Amino acid sequence: MTFTFQPEDLRRESSKKTSHHLFPLAMEEDVKAADTRKANRILDQEKENTRSICLLEQKRKVVSSNIDVPPARKSSEELDMDKVTAAMVLTSLSTSPLVRSPPVRPNEGLSGSWKEGAPSSSSSSGYWSWSAPSDQSNPSTPSPPLSADSFKPFRSPAPPDDGIDEAEASNLLFDEPIPRKRKNSMKVMFKCLWKNCGKVLNTAAGIQKHIRAIHLGRVGESDYSDGEEDFYYTEIKLNTDSMSEGLAPVSPSQSLTSPPTFPVPDCSRTEAPCAKTDPKPMTPLSRSAPTTLYLVRTDHAYQATPPVTIPGSKFTPNGSSFSISWQSPPVTFTGIPVSPTHPHPVGSGEQRQHAHTVLSSPPRGTVSLRKPRGEGKKCRKVYGMENRDMWCTACRWKKACQRFID
DNA sequence: TATGCCGGGCC
DNA sequence: GGCCCGGCATA
Numbered sequence: 001m002t003f004t005f006q007p008e009d010l011r012r013e014s015s016k017k018t019s020h021h022l023f024p025l026a027m028e029e030d031v032k033a034a035d036t037r038k039a040n041r042i043l044d045q046e047k048e049n050t051r052s053i054c055l056l057e058q059k060r061k062v063v064s065s066n067i068d069v070p071p072a073r074k075s076s077e078e079l080d081m082d083k084v085t086a087a088m089v090l091t092s093l094s095t096s097p098l099v100r101s102p103p104v105r106p107n108e109g110l111s112g113s114w115k116e117g118a119p120s121s122s123s124s125s126g127y128w129s130w131s132a133p134s135d136q137s138n139p140s141t142p143s144p145p146l147s148a149d150s151f152k153p154f155r156s157p158a159p160p161d162d163g164i165d166e167a168e169a170s171n172l173l174f175d176e177p178i179p180r181k182r183k184n185s186m187k188v189m190f191k192c193l194w195k196n197c198g199k200v201l202n203t204a205a206g207i208q209k210h211i212r213a214i215h216l217g218r219v220g221e222s223d224y225s226d227g228e229e230d231f232y233y234t235e236i237k238l239n240t241d242s243m244s245e246g247l248a249p250v251s252p253s254q255s256l257t258s259p260p261t262f263p264v265p266d267c268s269r270t271e272a273p274c275a276k277t278d279p280k281p282m283t284p285l286s287r288s289a290p291t292t293l294y295l296v297r298t299d300h301a302y303q304a305t306p307p308v309t310i311p312g313s314k315f316t317p318n319g320s321s322f323s324i325s326w327q328s329p330p331v332t333f334t335g336i337p338v339s340p341t342h343p344h345p346v347g348s349g350e351q352r353q354h355a356h357t358v359l360s361s362p363p364r365g366t367v368s369l370r371k372p373r374g375e376g377k378k379c380r381k382v383y384g385m386e387n388r389d390m391w392c393t394a395c396r397w398k399k400a401c402q403r404f405i406d
Numbered sequence: 407t408a409t410g411c412c413g414g415g416c417c
Numbered sequence: 418g419g420c421c422c423g424g425c426a427t428a
Contacts, residue, residue: 378410397420400411 189236200236207233376404
């Protein structure tokens with residue numbers, strides 16, 4: 001995950017946020033250093049640089065420690081000055097709780113934590129930056145566009161200006177040269193629940209601001225919050241590992257009502273377009289109504305068994321109709337052999353079925369996907385081999401059990 | 407290894 | 418169509 005900050009953004013943000021709660025120590029150190037060198041004019045300039053760099057550092061850490069931040073464009077003189085001053089700044093910042101990596105060898109320090117196995121693509125050129133972006137962008141010619149576009153979705157810890165980057169987030173990660181992983185890869189996002197919006201931001205403040213500005217129309221009163229926005233957004237947790245790797249759509253644990261369609265890898269890269277489709281009510285769950293489940297039952301010829309008292313189930317005969325409720329969970333996929341509660345990634349079973357059928361009998365017209373094995377106890381297990389006569393007919397015939405349907 | 411059940415054969 | 422079983426996939 002690489003964040004790229006344009007210098008303009010940084011400066012603007014720096015000027016905007018003069019009080020940082022996260023790094024008071026760094027600020028104090030900075031102020032102290034400034035006081036001691038007040039008489040010296042050269043050092044005064046250096047102080048200015050230090051301050052700017054300090055602000056840059058703080059801004060980058062606000063973004064979070066898992067983000068690549070390529071160096072901002074500066075002139076060569078400024079760079080040289082930065083090299084000197086940044087070392088001091090980093091020394092003072094090394095006590096920050098968010099930055100534990102030794103500032104002397106920043107690339108190693110960070111690459112181990114969230115860029116494991118990623119070969120450094122650049123000669124480290126002695127650039128002071130503690131963050132890994134020097135790996136990503138050529139230090140001599142800092143070219144943020146690629147990395148900036150690639151990792152824009154995660155840039156938004158900066159609360160404002162979120163409408164723009166979401167619009168641009170559609171063209172992301174075309175070629176990932178270096179897979180970036182984080183150990184602790186759960187990322188909390190905030191999703192706007194406003195109808196037909198589905199905007200996803202990284203911070204609660206950002207989403208609140210978005211709701212205030214866009215939906216509640218409180219553009220002017222940006223800081224005023226009566227808590228009403230809380231009703232219009234929800235918190236979701238994203239597994240950024242699956243996001244960054246773009247592998248099988250492992251559904252990350254989502255805390256609330258976020259639809260399961262959201263964290264699909266492509267969606268994670270282009271959060272805005274996919275988030276727009278979130279409110280669509282068509283989910284795998286909705287496709288598997290219990291009525292469908294029982295209709296499927298009636299298709300089998302094996303179910304001509306008489307009604308039997310089923311242990312562990314509520315069986316309520318009621319004239320011609322009856323209601324059954326047993327341990328089979330309501331979330332049961334009959335049409336699509338993919339269960340969201342299945343341990344392994346969603347779709348892997350189906351893919352494996354496809355692969356199996358393709359390999360074994362490609363020209364088959366009717367591809368019959370083997371149903372995932374039911375987890376509930378079947379007649380064989382319940383009654384045992386000795387009571388085989390108590391099995392349902394299907395079980396006796398080694399067919400899919402019709403009594404304990406999963 | 408035990409279990410679930412698909413595919414197919416036999417009557 | 419009813420019945421049975423070989424054999425494979427999966428837990």
